[in-house]
Amino acid sequence: MTGTGSIGRRLTFLLAGVAALLSVLSWGMVTGLALEAAERTQDNVLAASATTIAETLRSEQGQVQLELPYSAFAMLGAISEDRVFYLVTAGEEMLTGYPDLPVPQLGPPSPGRVVFDTGNYRGAEIRMAMLTRLVLAGAQPVPVTVTVAQTRNGVDAITGELSQLAATLAVAFFLVAVALSFFAARTSLRPLNEIARAVSRRGPSDLRPLRRDAPAELAPLLAALNRLMARLGQSIQRSEDFIAEAAHRVRTPLATVRVQAEIALRSIEDEAQRRRLRQMIRAVDESSRSAEQILDHATVAYRTDDLARDRIDLAELARQTAKALEPTAAMKDIELRLETEPAEVAGDAVLLDSALRNVLDNAIKYSPEDTTVRLTVSTDGGEARMAVSDQGPGLGEGPAEALTERFRRGSNTEGIVGSGLGLTIVDDVLRAHGGRLELGRVKKGEGACVTLVLPLA
Amino acid sequence: MRYLLVEDNLELAEAIASRLAMDGHAVDHAASLAEAEDCLATADYDLILLDVMLPDGDGRAFLKRSRDRLEVPVIVLTARSRVSDRVDALDEGADDYLTKPFDFSELEARCRAVLRRRGGSARNEIALGAAVFDPMAGTLCCGSSTVELRNREIRLLEVFARHPGQILSKGQLMDRLFSHDAEVTENAIEVYVGRLRRRIEGKGVRIETVRGLGYRMDTTAP
Ligand SMILES: Nc1ncnc2c1ncn2[C@@H]1O[C@H](COP(=O)(O)OP(=O)(O)OP(=O)(O)O)[C@@H](O)[C@H]1O
Ligand SMILES: [Mg+2]
Numbered sequence A: 001m002t003g004t005g006s007i008g009r010r011l012t013f014l015l016a017g018v019a020a021l022l023s024v025l026s027w028g029m030v031t032g033l034a035l036e037a038a039e040r041t042q043d044n045v046l047a048a049s050a051t052t053i054a055e056t057l058r059s060e061q062g063q064v065q066l067e068l069p070y071s072a073f074a075m076l077g078a079i080s081e082d083r084v085f086y087l088v089t090a091g092e093e094m095l096t097g098y099p100d101l102p103v104p105q106l107g108p109p110s111p112g113r114v115v116f117d118t119g120n121y122r123g124a125e126i127r128m129a130m131l132t133r134l135v136l137a138g139a140q141p142v143p144v145t146v147t148v149a150q151t152r153n154g155v156d157a158i159t160g161e162l163s164q165l166a167a168t169l170a171v172a173f174f175l176v177a178v179a180l181s182f183f184a185a186r187t188s189l190r191p192l193n194e195i196a197r198a199v200s201r202r203g204p205s206d207l208r209p210l211r212r213d214a215p216a217e218l219a220p221l222l223a224a225l226n227r228l229m230a231r232l233g234q235s236i237q238r239s240e241d242f243i244a245e246a247a248h249r250v251r252t253p254l255a256t257v258r259v260q261a262e263i264a265l266r267s268i269e270d271e272a273q274r275r276r277l278r279q280m281i282r283a284v285d286e287s288s289r290s291a292e293q294i295l296d297h298a299t300v301a302y303r304t305d306d307l308a309r310d311r312i313d314l315a316e317l318a319r320q321t322a323k324a325l326e327p328t329a330a331m332k333d334i335e336l337r338l339e340t341e342p343a344e345v346a347g348d349a350v351l352l353d354s355a356l357r358n359v360l361d362n363a364i365k366y367s368p369e370d371t372t373v374r375l376t377v378s379t380d381g382g383e384a385r386m387a388v389s390d391q392g393p394g395l396g397e398g399p400a401e402a403l404t405e406r407f408r409r410g411s412n413t414e415g416i417v418g419s420g421l422g423l424t425i426v427d428d429v430l431r432a433h434g435g436r437l438e439l440g441r442v443k444k445g446e447g448a449c450v451t452l453v454l455p456l457a
Numbered sequence B: 001m002r003y004l005l006v007e008d009n010l011e012l013a014e015a016i017a018s019r020l021a022m023d024g025h026a027v028d029h030a031a032s033l034a035e036a037e038d039c040l041a042t043a044d045y046d047l048i049l050l051d052v053m054l055p056d057g058d059g060r061a062f063l064k065r066s067r068d069r070l071e072v073p074v075i076v077l078t079a080r081s082r083v084s085d086r087v088d089a090l091d092e093g094a095d096d097y098l099t100k101p102f103d104f105s106e107l108e109a110r111c112r113a114v115l116r117r118r119g120g121s122a123r124n125e126i127a128l129g130a131a132v133f134d135p136m137a138g139t140l141c142c143g144s145s146t147v148e149l150r151n152r153e154i155r156l157l158e159v160f161a162r163h164p165g166q167i168l169s170k171g172q173l174m175d176r177l178f179s180h181d182a183e184v185t186e187n188a189i190e191v192y193v194g195r196l197r198r199r200i201e202g203k204g205v206r207i208e209t210v211r212g213l214g215y216r217m218d219t220t221a222p
Helices: A007-055 A070-079 A153-200 A216-267 A271-305 A314-331 A349-366 A400-404 A422-432 B010-022 B033-042 B059-066 B104-118 B151-162 B170-177 B186-199
Strands: A058-060 A063-065 A084-090 A093-097 A114-121 A124-137 A140-151 A310-313 A335-340 A344-347 A372-380 A383-389 A436-441 A448-455 B002-006 B026-030 B047-051 B074-078 B096-099 B126-128 B131-134 B139-142 B145-148 B206-210 B214-218
Touching (some): A007 A114, A007 A124, A007 A140, A007 A153, A058 A124, A063 A124, A070 A084, A084 A124, A216 A271, A216 B010, A271 A422, A310 A314, A310 A349, A314 A335, A314 A349, A314 A372, A344 A349, A349 A383, A349 A448, A400 A422, B002 B010, B002 B033, B026 B033, B033 B059, B047 B059, B047 B104, B059 B074, B096 B104, B126 B151, B170 B186, B186 B206
Parallel strands (some): B047 B074
Antiparallel strands (some): A114 A124, A372 A383, B126 B131, B131 B139, B139 B145
């Protein structure tokens, strides 16, 4: 047997095969027994018939005489409609009957014993019973042989009937057995299916051991599964810890550099040196933004592989994300204006928050001071639309879709820190949720209008 | 304002502390969670800046433990973003978080947002002559009239309030007002000063131009 295919089907086939074998065997046995029983009955009646005829043998004036009793044939007729033949010989001389009946040639007949044989007569198979008896004819005992024969149609008919009945029963038995084996296979595989369901129902990061009762045969599988999940959890935890530690180690000194540069900027008057310090701060921001976006991009890819499908109200999500970015907007005196209506979608809240954050971050980053960024959540024909529009310079002339390419930045980014991964992340998140990103411009204005479109839950 | 800075990297801690001191804030430094507990037991703070990775434990675990008895708002300093950090600091009870390295004007903006949400305390108020300025709430009160200032106006006024009587150059004002990646001209400072002047007119506070040098606040006017 190969490793593929269904255990259930294999089990069903195996059990059905056994059932088929048993059915055929039982049919064969019943047929055989029926044949034997029918033959024995015929033999007994033939013997009785021959004996009855032999009973009437007597000798009269040195001649062997007999009377063919009606009962001898009646009993044969009672078992079937078969033709009956007989032959009685005294020594070499035939007394009565069918002279050409092929009597059994079985050596010297022993008186008083019935001998059976099968042969062919007049184009039909016959069964014969032969009985020899010594009759005193005068002074000499003469061996008289009585042979009674019958065709075998009756026997065949009875065995045929019985065999047919047995076949019907066997087929019925087979069908019941197949149904039962199908059921048995299903039932015995149910715990396996339950384990599979329990595993697949889990959230993407749920690696707790499975705690459920399983049949003894499945216990090793369950234990192995739990060990695997524990190991997986550990290794994920280890890489999580590693990333956290690495980020911490790299970014803490960077933070020191940045703060020190800011302090120096405060106390230095020389314009050339101040420009150097600003460049230094920019470089720090540039590298930290890139590191952050690259890590986020990787995390997004990992999380979309096995997407969580929680119910999320985009209006609530928009409120929270906007609140988180409020201080950033306030730094440029940008007003964040929010207009929402409830819109439920299914997805990963962390990812959707990150997508919206990137879009809002762009709107704030590329807009001039003292402007308004508008965030609206609406629904339209089975879709939720989160639109962010600003009063900034817009997305430029080229095809806007190119901006979703990795590390692609627009031509308007002079002096503005960024890695070019923001819209890539947004696009990836939306695609994973079955949505899309629409990049356009504000009607009757210059600003960009970026819309996150998601299917409603 | 009085900050408690919980950060185990001494260089960074020292830098943040001197930077905050430049704006007239007091900073206590704790290098571990245990030290932080000691500080909290002995002094009152307006805000805690909490690093998440500390030698004696996770800053977030500390937050979770002490959230109920802690009145002080907490801003968490982390090295990772919300997406790549599996545990969300905000869920653990932080008021906000900042990723290292950070811009001080952003720290300021976030502190302001947190404190405004929590309701500022009286000790943040600065008397400017007859008027009272609350840089956290962003209000300037004089008698019965109150003006609500916008962010940049607050920051501008705060710079003047922290340096009473001092002449501040346009360059100095620029550093305090704009993040360093934005290319701003000294023109912008003139625009903002002009706007601030109009907003606080009649509140007993005036910004005067000192020719060739910059600006100075005068709180003696009627
Ligand atoms: N609201 C907007 N107004 C003007 N230009 C925009 C806007 N949003 C995006 N862009 C343009 O699209 C480009 C790609 O944006 P994206 O967010 O992917 O990268 P980024 O902002 O440069 O870097 P980061 O990864 O740091 O976000 C930007 O460089 C910018 O030119
Ligand atoms: Mg961006």
